[in-house]
């Protein structure tokens with residue numbers, strides 16, 4: 001297989017984020033293929049997957065299709081995987097891991113296809129070169145993704161390795177942090193672009209603030225990472241990667257300079273949360289764009305110029321106590337009404353009963369999943385004297 005050729009590329013994401021991912025992929029100039037609940041397909045060369053890995057905010061992994069075949073049982077799997085010229089893709093001193101998603105009658109133990117695939121790869125490399133790569137569970141080197149549904153098998157090179165949502169800036173996660181890709185999608189949904197104030201009370205470890213700062217400055221999240229799986233392939237075009245990184249860095253810097261970013265205000269009642277958020281923002285290189293403060297959310301300074309305010313309060317499933325939270329949600333409604341006229345307000349929550357306690361009319365309820373919790377991003381247009389919901 002010539003990885004300079006375009007192949008199908010499946011870009012995975014968490015459930016509910018596909019529309020945001022699709023928009024990001026389109027903006028980068030790629031054609032959109034089938035869109036699934038947890039992924040979007042396009043076509044790209046291996047070198048083009050570098051750009052996708054560098055730029056995408058809402059993706060998990062960028063998977064480059066190596067082979068697709070019909071497969072009825074593990075022996076056919078072994079035989080078909082062994083037909084790929086692995087010796088041209090993977091060095092015998094590399095380290096390999098295989099991750100499988102399997103839904104087929106003949107397989108009961110989902111580990112088995114991973115082992116069978118790994119065996120076929122290393123056996124072929126051993127036969128062709130006299131030595132074989134090591135294998136194990138780490139996702140820092142070569143990662144292969146096997147998707148086996150009924151009689152159809154797709155074998156991908158996972159060009160990302162670890163999930164792109166693991167940006168590496170969150171050294172201190174604090175309590176119940178949002179995944180970075182979800183936080184980015186919430187900020188993208190709000191339409192925030194840095195030209196209006198953004199207020200983030202209850203900021204926790206700062207994920208929303210940091211993702212917002214990256215979006216406002218147009219910074220490519222992949223620049224924060226040093227390692228991707230594509231770097232470990234034999235076909236890795238180091239010069240192309242270095243050029244792309246340098247060009248992206250320069251373009252991002254120019255972009256950020258052009259913009260007059262309005263303040264991002266991030267507060268939390270817990271000093272440890274603010275401490276973590278500051279350290280995380282420093283690691284991400286955006287601390288200068290965020291004004292941090294320790295205070296109750298009701299004490300947060302709201303800039304006069306209208307902007308966006310977004311809260312991610314606890315919702316009683318993993319943290320907090322529902323009775324106390326009832327009062328918190330009521331107070332959020334009062335705070336929105338009294339202190340944030342002219343703002344667009346958002347609450348991200350997984351608890352519809354608590355959401356009702358806000359007592360304001362929502363203009364939209366946008367569905368999201370936080371892990372497997374069904375959540376909503378509730379939107380409120382906050383004008384003077386927002387009406388109570390009847």
Ligand SMILES: C[S@@+](CC[C@H](N)C(=O)[O-])C[C@H]1O[C@@H](n2cnc3c(N)ncnc32)[C@H](O)[C@@H]1O
Nearest residue numbers: 177178202203204205207268269270296297312
């Ligand atoms: C679910 S966590 C937010 C997580 C955050 N989105 C992140 O990614 O790290 C809720 C946060 O609200 C804060 N909090 C709870 N009650 C508060 C209050 N009355 N005023 C300000 N912050 C509060 C907690 O300390 C906690 O950090």
